[in-house]
Amino acid sequence: MLSVETIDLHYGAAQALRGVSLQAEAGKVTAVLGRNGVGKTSLMRAIVGQQPVSKGAVKLDGRDISRLAPYDRARQGIAFVPQGREIFPLLTVKENLETGFAPCKRADRYVPAEIYDLFPVLKDMLGRRGGDLSGGQQQQLAIGRALVTRPRVLVLDEPTEGIQPSIIKDIGRAIDYLRGKGDMAIVLVEQYFEWARDLCDTYAVMDRGQVVEAGPRSGMVEAQVRRWLSV
Numbered sequence: 429m430l431s432v433e434t435i436d437l438h439y440g441a442a443q444a445l446r447g448v449s450l451q452a453e454a455g456k457v458t459a460v461l462g463r464n465g466v467g468k469t470s471l472m473r474a475i476v477g478q479q480p481v482s483k484g485a486v487k488l489d490g491r492d493i494s495r496l497a498p499y500d501r502a503r504q505g506i507a508f509v510p511q512g513r514e515i516f517p518l519l520t521v522k523e524n525l526e527t528g529f530a531p532c533k534r535a536d537r538y539v540p541a542e543i544y545d546l547f548p549v550l551k552d553m554l555g556r557r558g559g560d561l562s563g564g565q566q567q568q569l570a571i572g573r574a575l576v577t578r579p580r581v582l583v584l585d586e587p588t589e590g591i592q593p594s595i596i597k598d599i600g601r602a603i604d605y606l607r608g609k610g611d612m613a614i615v616l617v618e619q620y621f622e623w624a625r626d627l628c629d630t631y632a633v634m635d636r637g638q639v640v641e642a643g644p645r646s647g648m649v650e651a652q653v654r655r656w657l658s659v
Contacts, residue, residue: 429453430475430506430581430613435484437467437474444470446637447484451630452581455610457603459628460617463657467637468617469511472585475615476508477501488581502531505580509587511617513570517559521550524558524569528576536578543572546602564595571602582606583615588623596623603627621657625650633657 430452437445445467452458462468473479475486477498486494488504496504515524529537544551547568553561558569567587574582584603588596600623606612607629618624624631625645632642633656640656 429489430615431485431487431490432471432475433485433487435474435481435486437470437479438482439479444637445474445481448634448637448639449484450615450632450639450642452613452615453630454580454613455607456629457607457614457616457627459624459631460615460634461619461621461624461631461653461657462634463619466634468634469585470637471634472508472510472583472615472617475581475583476506499531502577505578507574507577507579507582509567509570509574509582509584511585511589513563513566515558515561515566515569515573517557519558520555521558521561521569522554525550525573525576528573531577539572539576540578543575546575546605547572547598562592564591567591567599568595571599575606579612581613581615583617585617586619587616588618588620596620600627619657621654625653 432448432450434447434449435445448471460468474481477496481494485492493501493504525539549565550569550572587599603614607614616624628645630644631648632639633653635656
């Protein structure tokens with residue numbers, strides 16, 4: 429289980445997160461909701477180690493990983509699909525997927541067949557450059573690259589941003605499949621409320637660097653959450 433415990437995060441003198449707590453369990457999707465600029469991406473950066481926390485702790489299965497570098501967290505089983513995808517445009521699809529081998533043991537340096545089952549387009553385009561793919565195909569590639577690492581925690585930052593509806597459905601089906609396997613915690617940052625609501629098991633709403641509401645989806649009061657999301 430991933431546990432974020434009352435963390436603060438600063439960029440210089442500016443405080444981005446204030447006492448944020450979050451839990452993500454294996455076999456469940458935890459949605460982090462909120463408007464632009466409320467601290468969602470800062471929380472993801474704290475989880476994966478791209479920005480150090482100034483207070484509190486990030487723990488994986490009870491172990492404090494707050495001081496581990498991003499590559500060490502990847503070795504511990506945390507995979508990140510960043511906003512904007514950040515694939516390598518001049519590398520082929522095959523080569524992009526293979527960049528996910530970095531934290532893997534030598535015996536695990538191959539692309540699992542289930543990635544091509546989830547995203548068949550990747551298998552069809554192995555020799556094509558990443559920059560030649562559509563935005564939706566690049567998002568599938570970014571998720572596939574993360575899955576190559578065999579993560580215990582999969583962190584997705586705005587995976588539907590700029591993506592056509594048919595591929596949003598494909599990504600939703602993939603997340604649902606991964607959740608069903610039961611061995612992976614999924615943290616989903618999303619502004620597309622209806623999609624995130626339908627996928628998640630638990631949720632947290634952020635505003636001004638804090639979690640202002642959280643709980644199981646079954647207890648969500650939709651109108652109240654929508655008020656936090658309105659501009």
